[in-house]
Amino acid sequence: AQKVTQAQTEISVVEKEDVTLDCVYETRDTTYYLFWYKQPPSGELVFLIRRNSFDEQNEISGRYSWNFQKSTSSFNFTITASQVVDSAVYFCALSAFPYGGATNKLIFGTGTLLAVQP
Amino acid sequence: GAVVSQHPSWVICKSGTSVKIECRSLDFQATTMFWYRQFPKQSLMLMATSNEGSKATYEQGVEKDKFLINHASLTLSTLTVTSAHPEDSSFYICSARKTRDTEAFFGQGTRLTVV
Numbered sequence: 001a002q003k004v005t006q007a008q009t010e011i012s013v014v015e016k017e018d019v020t021l022d023c024v025y026e027t028r029d030t031t032y033y034l035f036w037y038k039q040p041p042s043g044e045l046v047f048l049i050r051r052n053s054f055d056e057q058n059e060i061s062g063r064y065s066w067n068f069q070k071s072t073s074s075f076n077f078t079i080t081a082s083q084v085v086d087s088a089v090y091f092c093a094l095s096a097f098p099y100g101g102a103t104n105k106l107i108f109g110t111g112t113l114l115a116v117q118p
Numbered sequence: 119g120a121v122v123s124q125h126p127s128w129v130i131c132k133s134g135t136s137v138k139i140e141c142r143s144l145d146f147q148a149t150t151m152f153w154y155r156q157f158p159k160q161s162l163m164l165m166a167t168s169n170e171g172s173k174a175t176y177e178q179g180v181e182k183d184k185f186l187i188n189h190a191s192l193t194l195s196t197l198t199v200t201s202a203h204p205e206d207s208s209f210y211i212c213s214a215r216k217t218r219d220t221e222a223f224f225g226q227g228t229r230l231t232v233v
Contacts, residue, residue: 035221043209045162045224091161095222105152106213106222110161 002027004094006109013082014117021077021112023092032096034068034075035106040088051075082116089113120146122214124225131202131232139197139228141212147192148214152222153185156209168195202232 003026013019025034036048049059051068059066063080079086092109121144131137141151150169154162166182168174168189176182184206186198195214199206209229213222 033221037224042226043211043229044226045211045213047221047223050221105164105167106162107164108162113159 002029002094002096002107004092004107004109006090006092006112008112009110010113010115012115012117015084016081018078018080019082019114019116021079021090021092021114023075023077023109025073025075025092025094027094027096029096032094035093035095036066036075036077037091037093038088039091039111045091048077079114082114084116084118087114087116120144120214120216120223122148122212122223122225124212124228126228127226128229129231131230133203133232134201136198136200137202137230139199139210139212139230141195141197141214141225143193143214143223146214146216148195149192149217150215151189151195152213152215153187153195153197154211154213156211156227158209162211165197199230202230204232206230207232 005024032053034051038046038048049066056068065078067076089111091111093106095106123142123144125140129137152167153165155165156162164177165180166174166176166187168187170189170192174187184200189195209227211227213224215222
């Protein structure tokens, strides 16, 4: 079975603080992708990053960074020097490739609501 | 990134009527489109997966006769909520993917309110 756990339901920080959003996943497949999406109050989902299971290199994009560790099945997301515009719900998602090549699908975590206070 | 357009953004309908939601990939051909439902302050729940030219695959517990999905072309999928009831009120989001190895891009979502 595939599962994504985001244990942090809500996080509140003050602007300019760093914040890390946790994501733990479960899958028996050896090939899979991990994603992070941002959902601002307007509702649309914004793609942030995709990482495949064979690439454990950490990635940095501006104030965003991601730490992928297969040993702990985690794919954590850090925002450095947070800003009010970062306030949103952030979803971690998993897409695995079961044997047989059946159409894979995105399994979402429950999301973490990040509130950045001015 | 690729653009997925969903229409309408919001709709209010009377109980018992049907509502159609469109999902278009504007600048790429989508081999697969997905339909999700999101209740307030909850995660996205996959309703069905559709591949162009074939019948949609529904997740367990989703009524295929109530939520009709058509994926007539590589750029268009539609979700029709038939005989809508207040409990169908929700936020519906589609996503489209070029191939199985690429990321999925999401539409803006449709907020359906059934009165």
